[in-house]
Each structure stands twice: as structure tokens, then as C-alpha cells.
Amino acid sequence: MNTTILEANEIHKSYTKGVWPRRRRLEVLSGASLRVANGEIVGLVGENGSGKSTLMKVLVGDLQADDGSIDRAGSFGYCPQTPVLYERLTCDEHIDLFGAAHGLSVGEIERARRGAYDSLDFAHFADTWVQDLSGGTRSKLNLALAMLHDPDLLFLDEPYAGFDWDTYLKFWELTARRRDAGSGLLIISHFIVDEDRFDRIYDLIDGRIVER
Numbered sequence: 001m002n003t004t005i006l007e008a009n010e011i012h013k014s015y016t017k018g019v020w021p022r023r024r025r026l027e028v029l030s031g032a033s034l035r036v037a038n039g040e041i042v043g044l045v046g047e048n049g050s051g052k053s054t055l056m057k058v059l060v061g062d063l064q065a066d067d068g069s070i071d072r073a074g075s076f077g078y079c080p081q082t083p084v085l086y087e088r089l090t091c092d093e094h095i096d097l098f099g100a101a102h103g104l105s106v107g108e109i110e111r112a113r114r115g116a117y118d119s120l121d122f123a124h125f126a127d128t129w130v131q132d133l134s135g136g137t138r139s140k141l142n143l144a145l146a147m148l149h150d151p152d153l154l155f156l157d158e159p160y161a162g163f164d165w166d167t168y169l170k171f172w173e174l175t176a177r178r179r180d181a182g183s184g185l186l187i188i189s190h191f192i193v194d195e196d197r198f199d200r201i202y203d204l205i206d207g208r209i210v211e212r
């Protein structure tokens, strides 16, 4: 029996743009609602600028909604669309830092490190500074950091932008394994070719969510 681990109801969010006297409000979310249960991969799809990242930021608590409610159960990880990394730290140092921040033991950090390097195949960059990494490897590290603490719920904002084909396939193997182990995943995607990879898909249209 799947239980709901994320439920968002009637989320509203506007941005204020421009400076006075040409200040105006841009309403991005106008009552968006969705739910994610454990053991499912849910897609969030929409045009550029439709508000997918805004909705995800609201769901993880990075942005405050103007209205609506969010209920989350258990731990979660978030992979933002733009990697948030430290240029002068190596991959290993990122894993140590994020592992410690999540309260993992040394042994747990080592296991998480091996898991991340093996599943996404970037162990050879363990000692490389982020400033010297390619965009695709930065994305791998960004994704690895979101999953380090084995969260119940994963929020991934276009996680495979920049991945080569092999890594892209590895990504879907990894997400399927997590789903089968009981995690819930919400993944922002553009590609219609990914449709079969999702258990359910939500379209974000005119600020509201429509389930396919």
C-alpha cells in the first residue's frame, strides 16, 4: 500500500518584477496541487517559464508560497536546476561536507561516496576541484549530493541536462532502484521520450497542475 509522502494543495506564487513606476506582479502558480506517494516516480512537465522550478522551490521550502498548503513526510533531497557547488572544493570534499551536514557517520559517508561514484561513474574526479569539472560532471555531483542521505523523497529539477547517453541511462536505472526501494521521486523533465519512465505525469499549465 503506497502512502502519500508529499501533498501540495492550491499553491499560489507571484513574483514582483521591474522597478517603480513600472512594477508589476507576475502570477506563476495559481492554485497548483499535486501528490507523491512512496514507490513512485512522478514527472512534472511544462513549457519553459511555466513555473516548474518555482513550484519545486516552494515544495522544498526554498521559496515561500503566497497561499496554499504543503505536507511532507520523512526526509527529502533536492537537486536544483542550477548546481549549487563550491568552486574550490573537490568532489570528495563536497561529499564529506554534505554527509556531515546530514549527520552521517564516517562509515555511512564512505558507503554513500562509493554508491554515488559507482552509480554515476565519476570516481576519477574525486580529487578534482569543481571549477575544473565539465558541466555534465557538475550535474552528476549535484545529483549525488541530493541523494547522499538516502532520502524518502527526491526532488530533481532537470537532473540530466548535460548528461551523455550512458549517464542518462544510468540515471534512470538509479531512479528505478530508489523507487523500487520505496522512495518517492518528483522529477522535472522536458522530454516526451521519457514518458514511459514515469509512473504518473503532471503538466503545469497556466499555473495549475493537470494530471495526464
Ligand SMILES: Nc1ncnc2c1ncn2[C@@H]1O[C@H](COP(=O)(O)OP(=O)(O)OP(=O)(O)O)[C@@H](O)[C@H]1O
Binding pocket: 015, 016, 017, 026, 028, 046, 047, 048, 049, 050, 051, 052, 053, 054, 055, 081
Ligand atoms: N526570482 C524571480 N523573480 C522574478 N521572476 C522570476 C523569478 N524566478 C522565476 N521568475 C519567472 O517566473 C516564471 C517561471 O519561472 P521558472 O523558473 O519557475 O520556470 P520553469 O518552468 O522552471 O522554466 P524552465 O523550463 O526554463 O526551467 C518565468 O517567467 C520566470 O521569468
Ligand SMILES: [Mg+2]
Binding pocket: 052, 053, 054, 081, 157
Ligand atoms: Mg526550471
